[in-house]
C-alpha cells in the first residue's frame with residue numbers, strides 16, 4: 484500500500500563513514516572509504532559525511548589517513564552525491580579548518596552543544612564567505628526543552644547558518660519532544676532543518692519520520708544503522724519508508740539495500756559485533772553520548788563499577804566530549 488504521496492523533497496545525509504567510524508574504532512581506511520562512497524553515490528544518497536568519529540581535526544595518529552586524504556578519497560568517488568563534514572570547533576583549529584574550505588565540500592556542520600552554540604560563530608562565517616553550505620549540529624538536544632533549543636537555534640541563524648540539525652546524541656528523545664522541537668525550530672528560523680538520532684530506544688526510524696512530518700527536510704542515517712552506541716537511523720530502512728510514503732527522494736531503495744552487503748564485508752575484518760541492547764537502552768534512558776559507550780565499558784572493567792551506575796552518574800554530571808579525564812576520575816571515585 485502506498486502512503487501519503489507527499490510532494491516534498493527529503494534529503495539523506497549518510498554518516499556511516501563518520502558516525503560509523505566510532506563503531507570500528509576509527510579504522511575505516513582509504514579503500515573502505517572509496518568503496519562505501521562509491522556504493523552510496525550509486526544509490527542516490529544526497530550527502531555522504533566522512534571523517535573520524537569526532538569530526539575533522541579530531542584524530543591525528545600515525546598510520547591513519549589525514550583528514551585531507553580522506554576528503555580526496557571521498558571526493559574522487561562521489562559523482563552525484565555531495566561530501567559533508569562535521570567539525571567540532573574545539574577540535575579543529577581555525578587554521579586547519581580554513582584549509583578544509585578549499586575542498587569541494589557540499590555541507591559543513593559545526594558540532595556544538597545545543598545549550599551553547601557560540602563556538603560555531605566564526606566557523607560559520609568562514610564557510611559562508613567561501614559560499615559553502617553550512618549549518619549548526621546541535622548535540623544532546625534531549626537535555627533541553629524545545630524552547631531552549633529554539634532560542635539557541637535562532638542564534639545560529641544570526642551567525643549565518645543555512646541549516647540546523649537537531650541532534651539526539653543519546654537516542655533519548657521521545658516522540659512528543661521530537662515533534663515539539665522540530666516544529667518550534669522550523670517556525671522560528673525558517674531554515675532547512677535536519678534530524679540526527681541514535682536507536683537506543685528503538686525509535687530512530689519512527690522519530691526520523693516524525694521529524695519529517697514536523698518540518699525537517701533532511702535526515703542523518705547510516706548503512707545498517709552503523710553509528711555510535713545503538714547506531715543511527717538505518718539508511719536502507721528510511722529510504723524504504725520514505726519511498727512507501729511517497730516522499731520525493733533521490734535514493735533508490737533497491738540499490739541502498741545493496742550497500743549493507745558492501746559494508747558487511749568491510750566491517751567483518753574489524754571484528755565488529757552486534758551491540759548489547761541492554762547498554763544501549765541505558766544510554767537512551769539516562770541520556771549520555773552514544774560515543775561514550777566504549778569508554779564506559781573499559782572503565783567499568785578497569786574499576787569494577789557497574790555500567791548502569793557509571794552511566795547514571797555521567798548523565799547527572801552532564802559530561803560532554805572532552806570530559807574523558809573527568810569521567811575516569813568519576814569511575815575511580817565510584818568504585
Ligand SMILES: CC[C@H](O)CC(=O)C(=O)O
Pocket residue numbers: 502505536537594622623650651652653679711772774804
Ligand atoms: C561525540 C560525537 C558524536 O558522534 C556526534 C554525533 O553524531 C552525535 O552527537 O550524535
